[in-house]
Amino acid sequence: MNRKNRIIFHIDMNSFYASVEQAYDPSLKGKAIAIAGNPKERRGILVTCSYEARAKGVYTTMSVWEAKRKCPEIILLPPNFERYRIASKAMFDILRSYTPLVEPVSIDEGYMDVSEMNLSGNAVNLAESIQNRLIRELDLPSSIGIAPNKFLAKTASNMKKPMGITVLRKRELPERLWNLPVIEMHGVGESTSNKLAELGIKTIGDLATIQTGVLKERLGKIGLRLSERANGIDDRPVDPTSVFDTKSVGNSTTLPYDETDPTELNKVILKLSKKVASRLEAKNLAGQSINIHIRDADWKNKTRSKTVQNRIFEEREIYQLAKDLFHSTWNGEAIRLLGVTVNNVQDKGDYVEQLSIFNFEEHAKEEPILKLVEQLQDKFGKEAIKRGIKLKKNPSLESKTSFSKDFLDDHK
Template sequence: MNSYYPKKGRVILHVDMNSFYASVEMAFDPTLKGKPLAIAGNPEERKGIIVTCSYEARKFGVRTTMPLWEAKKLCSQLIIMRPNFDRYRAASKGMFDILRQYSDLVEPVSIDEGYMDISEGAEMGTPIEIAQSIQNQIERELDLPCSIGIAPNKFLAKTASDMKKPMGITVLRKRDIPQILWPRDVVEMHGIGQKTAQKLYTIGVKTISDLAHKEDLQLKSTLGINGIRLKKRANGEDTRPVDPDSIYDFKSVGNSTTLPKDSTNQKELLNVIHTLSTKVASRLKNKGMMATTIQVMIRFKNRKTITRSKKVKNPVQLDQSIFEEAKQLFLKHWNGDSIRLLGVTGQDLIEKEDAVEQLDLFSYEKAAEKEPLYDTISRLQKKYGKKMIKKGMAQSEPNKRENQYDTSFNKDFLRED
């Protein structure tokens, strides 16, 4: 058994739920099983984009991100359902609860996938036996299918889980890389999108093997430090640990919306930005975070999309503060053309209690009036701990892990509210 668990290495699983939203709906309503099903937005408001679809629908050529009208042309009997995120969150929680029965080192990376470190799992069986047990338990208790990759690191485990769907279990070792990974087109590698692939093509990198053997200098000049990182991945190198606490790290909070119709009406567009700013502010408040950068996204009628951001002088959380920054960015960079979609994002987040206001001449006097209060709070925190009392926050807060579980996957949801 010990031969399956090297002393100096790790055994990592990547568990990836298959066609998650559609599978959850089928588990909830078994009459949907075996039928072409698509989860999509509201076609009346032009949000009719396929979020995910069943494997039965995929046989007709229906794919994620496909416009709904196109999917209907391919599959006239396609069943269309709106997303039910409460249902998906509940299923996700159930799935991760099962994973934690096998290891304390479970790292959710999205609502429907996560890593596990089972390097200490010899008493439970071989890695394949553990993967089979997990797969069977998720199917038995939640009626949901999943694929699992087994590898010595996160990158290879993620790559392996994509190799056989649905309900696959794949082992990918470093010695398998030249035969299995290297012959593939570089765009097929996890972590490389179309834009990055196009840049690599221009320097003669066509396959993953080309990337694995490309000189560092040219990769760095083309892709920056990311080029070196991708080369390491292509050689099967990945030292990232499985970190259960990573889901509590917030880098950005954003909301976007497709307009009911293309618009050049400035008042209407600013109203949309105000609404989006309010939603971002609400989510920041729920997380106890503040943004130090504000970004706006503008998608024009011709689908050209631009994003513009600004580092703010003081960390922001209030809706009006976010709106003012977003408004300035929008007015500065909007060229007057008809707009299809708008988005507002708070970036480079910091915890509210760690936010330090950068005082200027006008705010100094007001801040100075509060200085005795801050001094008192600081002394109390030093004596009784930081959680005893916090500036501008409730005296008691829910447990951080419990409070943040349901909101940590927002980036992966199709936000329509």
């Protein structure tokens, strides 16, 4: 089908964690509730909250103490990751009952390509059917965006919440989007917004109409991509197989109090490195770059990354690289949050390690083993013995955290 005739849905579950809790316990319906970490520590930051709580001025990422101040009657609940995973799987099962072209992108949102379905020219009726089933069967509200591509569908689903259905056509962009501040555009964060502001780009319309040469010089390929999005151009297909692509494995933590002691900060980095290594091991993955995320007491964020020649998966190496990155970046300011992530990950069995003057001796030691394997294969057949058998890992608690895309394992 011609890409111009595509019909893409973006389904976004409304206040997903809070809605799951209200569906699980109907006595919570109509009440201000929030999902948070440990409320006794400052790390108790709201993961999400119900629309009743939002009406009282509470919002996601607000600290627990501030939420209580704004809404004394708020009900705080600890996250129940398994409950959310079950609800997510049920939600995507419903979507797949309409079409196999479903692409989960997070635990509570995904795309559908319904272009080939016989819609009799009315995609809104199908969206209403999906939305009603999610309510009737799971008691979970959702918003659905309908558009000719993924970017516009994602933008449309954000336009009306909760329980909205919004159609967004490319020709409507000048009227409906271009007057909005550029930071409201999907894919533009605070850092990118600041860079765009330096170029005089304040609205989405400014981004859509500026000369692309200026954007490319300042932001490279990302700038050109953002310009295309602002003009409603997005050729990405809905890809059900994307669930097999894990791009990064990371872990972060908000510290109990602002920390300036290098020894204590190193301990935090070590703890994070252990968790990342454990999750990589559980998934049989390794990566080739590492990222450190730093948030100071003034909520200013810094990220630094380093790419290495060979795969990273061992705790010791992750810790050393992360620690070095941190200390080469840190200026002694009080730290509020730290995160460690291994990027560009893939199955360990798919890596080909590069020989260098630093590791050739290690490989030389393996040469007799390789020759023995070859001899046994010549004698008994290629399947008789294999080097590096890939075993399927059993998921552990370390590999099933809520805020990563580990939930995608449920869709494989």
